[in-house]
Amino acid sequence: MLLTYNDINKDVVETPDVCIIGSGAGGAVMADVLSGAGLDVVVMEEGSYYTKERYSKYKPIESLKILYRDYGSTVIMGKATIILPLGRAIGGTTVVNSGTCFRTPEEVLEDWADTYGVVKASPKEMEPYFERVENTISVVTITPEGLGKNGLIFKRGADALGLSNGMLRHNMINCNGCGRCAFGCPHDAKQAVHLNFIPSAMKKGARFYANAKAERLVIDAGRVKQVRGSIVNERTGNRLYGMTVSPKLLVLSAGTIYTPYILQKNNIRLSPELGKNLTIHPAARITSFFDELIEGYKGIPQGNFVDAYASEGIMLEGIFVPPEIALPVIQAVGIEGKKRAHEYDNLAAFGVMVSDKNSSGTVRPGLDNSPFITYKLHPYDLKKLIKGIAVASEIFFAAGAKSVDPGVYGIKEFTSPSDIAQMFTRRLKANDFEMMAFHPLGTARMGELAGHSVVDSFGMARGLENLFISDGSIFPTSLGVNPQITIMSFSMRNAEYIVDNKKRFLT
């Protein structure tokens, strides 16, 4: 059953076995496994429920308003201002993500075991979960025909330079290559969790409430007794009715930013590490103009990658957005700005993201009833970003670019490969870059070292008997690759752990 604010006309009261806050990568999988084990599950999701028919009606800038929080421009403060888009819908950020699927790298899992004492999460132990998740969300390898010219051009450049590259794996069936993945797939080709795990959980009896915002956690004798919240209007966010859920077990899956925020707002500290250790995979977009016609909006926006420097923590992945998102950041105004904008069909773009093992950030309650997020980019990680941008620029020139805009303050464009040296000769600072981030992780990290972790190896909160956390916040370090498969697979594993220990957690 799925209810939205439209279906509700009085206060809601629920007493399920399990209440899950958040219906994204973590929450959806948790709901499916727990309801499959016969547990009575209620999911509260602040965002709305959208179907492909509804996405199709919206232009990308409308989608930013309705499918994202803060118009897709949640801000991270620090030396550099970084934009962190966060999804808000039934299906969470999976509804707006690019669909790229990577398993957790083996060395990352090994590091978590060695450094943080995470148990039962070796590559071998995680393998069956990766497989089940990938089967459920239909992960396939993209074929070059799906790429569109934007991806093909980058491949051509990487091949010319002899740089290792390949096609990404995506969760999709029958993709039309319409380039809209980040605005809700109008074909239901991208297999976000509202198309698989959520309907499956509903069939097993789970009740999903859209427009249901969890606000207060009532604690009594070391246990979460109640979740109080509001049914809110989809457009205004105004409270319409109250919602009270009294579960035996609470799972927080509100994402890396909102999970610690909800706990902090309720003065539930769990550990001094709560809200700290935020990693984000800082990312930059490099654009380039060509003489040839590209029409980059045709094709899968993130279809291929260059992993030649992955061992250094630098990944290059495709990215392409419609004109209303791409053109405003072109560095020019007036008639010159219009001239550049008019060359949109000749524009190519690619993304660089770096593994931020040395940097970290913090989430804490801020003004305006929203979290205040800060982040400090370590010079070592900044160097990786600089190198990544330089490599992407070289690839564009190798593919025949006329000019490359590295998105760096003070450098309007490179017009030949020799200009790229400026990336290393100038003393570039973090705030010289137009940075974005798409993969927040780590604010409630797991592990077996009590003082160092917020939850144990299976997501059980330290200090509260009936609280689990299952979303991107539990990962102790940055992954170096896109995280949705990791989040879903750990959520599946942790849900099974709850089921296996039902007596302990659900009496």
Place this chain on the structure above:
Amino acid sequence: MKELKVFDQKLYVIAQAIADTIVPSGGAFQPGARDVDAALLFDNYLDQFGKLPLKLVKSALYMLQYVPLLTRLRSFTAMGPQQRLRYLEGWENSRFATKRNLFLMLKMLILMPFYSDDAITQAMKYRPACLRPDDCPYCESMGQEQTK
């Protein structure tokens, strides 16, 4: 006829002058901010903005308008077109990141609805289309052509 939702008349006039400088009429494609009332589109786009970010947007507009009183002895709206252009380029290329970011925020919020407007996409001959020429509900519902 759409109405102002978040700006008063004074802010609307400032927004109009800024939008008109960022995307004037003429050049590579004819219509500019004034032709599609980009200031109104900008205002309407902000209708669901949070209180704090909205305050920031309004403050940024006032700053752009009145800071030149100190340096150029006239407000932004009192400047001529060339002076306005040079002034905004100064913000865009400022060595102070905060100044650059404030301008980028305004520029994005003005240009996103501008480049979304049907009159502009038509003038730019931009037609989003997918790779597969068979039936495409998205292209149909958006009134867009499919590529064969």
